[in-house]
Amino acid sequence: MLKKIIDWLDERLHLDGLLEPFRHKTVPTHKLSCWYFFGGITLFLFLIQLLTGILLLLYYKPGANEAFESVQYIVTRVQFGWLIRSIHSWSANLMVFTAVAHMFSVLFLKAYRKPRELTWITGMLLLFLVMGFGFSGYLLPWNQLAFFATTVGTQMAGQVPLIGQPILIFLRGGPEVTGATLTRFFGFHVAVLPGLVFVLIAIHLFFVQRQGMSVPPKVEKEWEQNPSLRREMKFFPNFALREMMAWYVAIGALGVLAALFPWDLGVKADPFGAAAAGIKPEWYFLFMYQTLKFIPAHIGFIDGEVLGIMGCGVVALLWMLLPFFDRERAGGKKSWMTGIGIFALVYVIVFTVYGYVAK
């Protein structure tokens, strides 16, 4: 029966040709192969976000008077609403984590080098979009923490010289964080960002598909010296089945987190209320937040905070253009890129932990 349907479709659409590349796609097998999984897991978590996000849309109402209550309604009255909402929140956080892990694995395995510069750039853009999802989605329950995190976050964007103030007005939909901001963020979160992400994911995956999997230079060298060591695995079904196992593990972990630690709803935002002590951004913004706190108020004539924010922007831009700085070196000299990668990783970890612990 199934075969008949497939044949019928194949006759008309030539699915064979479409699926052909996947038949021949292989994945190099070596001791670092496990890092190939993170991109796939991130994609899977994104699909979960898509599904749970659509489900949440059935009951969520954007608006300063209704947002908090509608989320409360979802987690209290709607059957399994707590589960859907918790999975959406947890999956969002895990997705940021796996995306960052994917980024660092690509960095350390040097998979960004020629000819994969554009893959790296689209990946970085995707990471920024994921953070944009996190930032905009965080406000949607309209609770106290989100309200102040958004106030502070958009305030920082407003510090950029010249274009800062227009950006702030654009983000907030006015000079202050109000219901208008919520409406905007809702629009970004469910329409603008998903649209951009779909396009970028398509491009990103197309690049990966065209270029095949990168083999780390070290492994490549070993293989060149001893071709008998070269191992490959068919993408389908061998790697796909393993990826599926990883996805199952991910969804199991999500279930455990959502059921044992349902995401807190907090208290409704009160724009006139005092900011609670120790308001902090989401953990994935913590290292930046903590860095900005370290910068003195004034450096020469320039405002410290402005400098910090500009610095963050410059670093992000340089990081995105990283592949173009890693030129092949003669004589097998050690690239300084690994050093930078380790420094960045240690810096992010230390400042995140510090930001978490610091008052």
Added chain:
Amino acid sequence: MCSENVVNPEPVRRGLIGLFLGGGLLATFASFIYPVLRYFVPPQVADLGVDEVVAAKVGDLKPNASAIFRFGSKPGLLILDADGETYHAVSASCTHLGCTVQYKGDAKEIWCPCHNGVYNMNGANVSGPPPRPLQKFNVHVRGDQIFVSRNTEA
């Protein structure tokens, strides 16, 4: 998964794979789809929103009497004038220390028993400790239901 240890190829029975894989896939699919299907079922308690609640039905209140209703998580006070037609609705949380206020029909005033705070029918604080007026709500009668709503903020 990081280090692929080579397991000596061992003939695995088809049935065993089918049992675990088929059973596992089916069971997980069921356990994923079940909450989602239940999620689609609209809850019995209709979500009226918190900008508007049905405070009472016409006829529930006698003229010159009042009733407490729930507005979100806070109590509200609905008063029917002596003329039997005009309704007033205000927040029932005293602005002094948050006690629930009550309507005194004989004096036509709203009174907080905790420290003798007095408000007029419009919720304005008249005497006693209350520092601010009570929040005033809008009342609309539609059919036989009395809707109380608050002004929406921006």
Added chain:
Amino acid sequence: MLRNNLRRVRRTAIGGIVLLAACLSFGQAPNTCLDCHSALPEPQGVTQEKFAQDIHAQKGLTCASCHGGDPTSMDMTVAMSKAKGWKGHIDKKQVPALCGSCHSDPNFMKQYNPGLRTDQLSQYHTSMHGKQLAAGNSKVAVCTDCHSVHDIKPPSDQHSTVYPLNVAKTCSKCHADANYMKPFGIATNQYANYTTSVHYDALTKGGDLSAPTCVTCHGNHGATPPGVDKVQNVCATCHVFQAQMYGKSTHFKAFQDKNLPGCVVCHSNHAIHPPTDAMLDTGKQGVCMSCHKPGDKCDVARVNILSSLTKLDQTITSANQILHLAESSGMEVSAALGAQDQARDALTKARVTIHTYQPSLVAAEVQNGMKIANANFKAGQDAMVERNHRRIGLGICLIAIAFALFGLWLLIKKIEA
């Protein structure tokens, strides 16, 4: 002769300075008093800055309005001459009458502040301060002792000595000074006691400007002790229910017969602490057993009331515990947590009902509260049951996932075999 000459020289010199000052401040209504007095030491010294803060100065009154004389004259002998109505230092005994000459005149006061009362002086005459002053004791407070002199601010100004937050401090200037109060033979611990009271906390820490301070119970211009039979009337201005219940209770008559000061018997006067259930107990804070005998009818009622209150209190506490436990394990119980307020309200009401001294009435209120508290407790239990359901569901799902994983692993092994 020589002295006269000297005086003339000095007068001309001062006149010259005054003339200079007058020229510098050309265009303003001349008030020559401050030209000299701003340089004088206390108590004659009054600077322009100080007097400018005075509500009277702001309304256009000058030194001469109270002290007489002619502030436009630059000649000191003219300005401060009896002929111009100069009064000089106002004797303390004359102060109330002087202030009253305007403040008791409704027609005069109307033009400045039509809402201001004009009975302060007549009230003052009824006060202990006023009576003592009339009897010739000049140690008592007159207008200026409380309202300050030369920088009198309206009571709504938070720097005023009679702003609600400052009243107690102002009274304590005399009433907490043991030396000063010695001739009167009254206690001086009122301020110290008051600062430990629930009213003081509400006023200063709670920022509740309507919370009682000295004048709320004793009156301000007619300041006088409330008197034994009037105490519950004073307290009743805010504590309506308690007073009503007490007024109908057996204690009311009993205390009146024994000339005991009502509310104060149990709650004390200045050091009124937040009431606790322990006041009903036999311990250190207990108040009942200082009059009642163990085992009598009232003691039985006391035990009855105490136990029912304790029961409700404990039920609310345990409901709180289970609700917070449920909340911390991620359950949404905000509705029940909100309803806890109602249970606490019922407990407060039951505690108020103690003033009837009838166990049955207290029990009725306790019943109300118990209903709500039990429902909340049940909501907490239900939430915990639901939490366990979630965990069982999770367990089942995890087993299914483990099955699928194992199946996938077998499949991979088979394919790669």
